[in-house]
Ligand SMILES: O=P(O)(O)OC[C@H]1O[C@](O)(COP(=O)(O)O)[C@@H](O)[C@@H]1O
Ligand SMILES: [Mg+2]
């Protein structure tokens with residue numbers, strides 16, 4: 001882990017100031033993307049407050065509905081979804097949202113330029129047991145003209161088209177980590193100030209590592225190559241670490257060096273994780289911090305999304321480890 005002092009964006013700089021500073025790098029910037037990043041940070045702060053006291057409030061447990069994935073929605077999944085949509089609507093920069101919790105495209109401000117794909121609450125199985133969870137987001141510029149009807153073309157863009165992406169991690173501290181294609185920076189929420197403050201500048205993921213993250217309980221449903229790679233990790237005496245929240249496992253491995261795998265199984269022939277609002281964002285962060293993200297054959301960000309809730313196999317993390325894993329497939 002390296003904390004470097006960068007001209008104009010020193011450790012301790014607030015997110016707001018950092019965004020302003022970075023915007024100056026783009027002479028034709030309109031400030032829309034900057035405002036959108038602020039809106040996401042605001043929604044993250046609001047959700048963070050609810051998560052922190054979720055045990056005290058009647059927001060634990062199931063919501064009593066099933067989302068398009070066939071998964072039982074948790075109350076906090078729905079609350080986080082509502083909070084994000086409201087913050088992005090009020091912020092005025094978004095024309096459409098693709099969310100894990102909504103079957104169809106959520107149309108917002110027809111005249112706005114940006115599309116957001118989001119997983120409002122990642123790691124839902126950990127919500128009620130006080131284990132770290134997150135929010136994942138990808139930002140694209142629409143391809144249709146402002147004012148026109150939003151189409152699937154606007155929301156089903158390759159990961160390579162992302163203009164920004166990141167996540168908010170609600171853990172022992174709350175962090176917002178994002179990229180606009182110029183490196184990855186992490187901001188820690190200073191609770192008494194209520195401000196995200198630059199704490200991890202220009203994050204670089206180690207080339208190699210000793211940690212592997214996979215749900216080994218599904219070992220026998222994985223393809224032979226994946227089973228062989230997991231056995232290799234054991235022979236190498238790597239450490240097995242699996243929180244069960246993609247954002248948290250990814251975050252740890254990005255700093256310490258490691259690989260996260262969610263392989264396809266006989267039950268889920270395309271894997272479990274969603275390309276549009278989980279994998280593309282983390283793939284952008286991984287590549288921008290020196291790591292790698294693949295479905296076993298292709299770069300995740302080169303994949304053409306065909307469906308809003310399309311799933312993909314995911315291998316992500318330190319480059320040397322991901323390449324090694326792919327060599328087993
Ligand atoms: O319980 P499993 O099958 O290991 O799946 C855990 C994975 O599923 C997820 O919970 C899926 O995300 P959601 O919680 O947003 O649906 C990931 O965060 C996590 O890595
Ligand atoms: Mg998720």
Ligand SMILES: [Mg+2]
Nearest residue numbers: 100119121122
């Ligand atoms: Mg989710």
